[in-house]
Amino acid sequence: MDLGIKDKVALVTGAASGIGKETSRVLLEEGATVVMTDFDEERLRRTAQEMTKYEKLLYFPADIRSPESLGQLHEYVKKSIGTIDILVQNAGATGAQGLFHTLTDEDWLYTIEQNLHGPVRAVREFLPDLRANGWGRIIFISSENAVQPYDNELPYDSAKAGILSFSKGLSRSYAREGLLVNTVSPAFIETPMTDRLMEKRSAEKNMSLDEAVESFLDEERPHIELKRRGQVEEVAAVIAFLCSEKASFVNGANYRVDGGSVATL
Incomplete structure (x- = not known):
């Protein structure tokens, strides 16, 4: 299937492994130019070396928690290829685990910085690019935890629920400019x-x-x-669809890739 994203430019965060790595590969196969980024510079470099057959692959390390680091990434993108059309905000971390009474402020702050504030900062940095050409896509990776919280992962649950709300609200702001915003929520991949x-x-x-x-x-x-x-290929396929021209009437949605894990509607 031709997804209609040939020659589009995609930025994938958390791309050194797992879902981000596989999503990058699928988008490259569809003819997009892909900028892979990750805070783990060494792993990112090794991943990029594994994918040298793709001529349209670029990579640059960045930490989405840091506005300065995101600014450096943006400068690299501008100098290398101009503006992006697609942002796949995949970077995240489970963070602190344990029952509520065992968790500190630091546990909460770390997890929310990584899973909520980081994505907010990434969107803020690249929003001008995504609004520039009258066509854009933002895909957030949330989690089953957003709608089915687990009592030993409350900071992660809360941050991922915040992503769903952020994505839905953001989807209303720029749709008429051609920028569509959606979320994918995997479970136990x-x-x-x-x-x-x-x-x-x-x-x-x-x-x-x-x-x-x-x-x-x-x-x-x-x-x-x-x-x-679940397998990363199963998640990446849904992400790629939402990045595509085939999803041109999908906005503000949350696609669960969870094998039935969420027990409610």
Whole structure:
């Protein structure tokens, strides 16, 4: 399927691994120019080296929590290719975990800085680009946690719920200029982030990684009816669609890629 994004310019944050990496690959396959960014400079460099067959790939390290770092990234984009048409705001982190009474202000601030303030700053920095050409897309990566909060991840739950509200409100501001804003909410995708969580569970419960995943599905995510972790390819396909001309009447929506994990409408 031709997604109609050939020669569009996309910026993908959190692109060094997982969903961001696969989304970058899919957009490149569709003919877009992709700027990959991530705060982990070494991992970003290694990822870019793995993808050298794509001539339209650029990369530059940046931390979305830092206005200064985002400004440097923007200068690089301006000098290299001009303006962007697509922003895939994927960068985020689970942050502090534990029951509410165990969490400090610092735990909350770190998680919200990474998962809410960072995306706000990224949009603020690149909004002039996205409004410039009469065609633009912003895709935020939220989470099942936004609508189905878990009591041991309250800072993350709250930040991701904020992303849904931010995205919906933003979608009303610039749609008539051709800038469409949507959200994708994955659940338990096989990424380095969930690998780390499962490795920790494996060690704590003295079981294999596969057993840790299986027990987590049974005990913590019983509504994932497919009884497996999702794959990054399955999330990237939805993101790519929302970036495309095929999604020209989709605005302010939240697409859940969760295998049924969210148990309500």
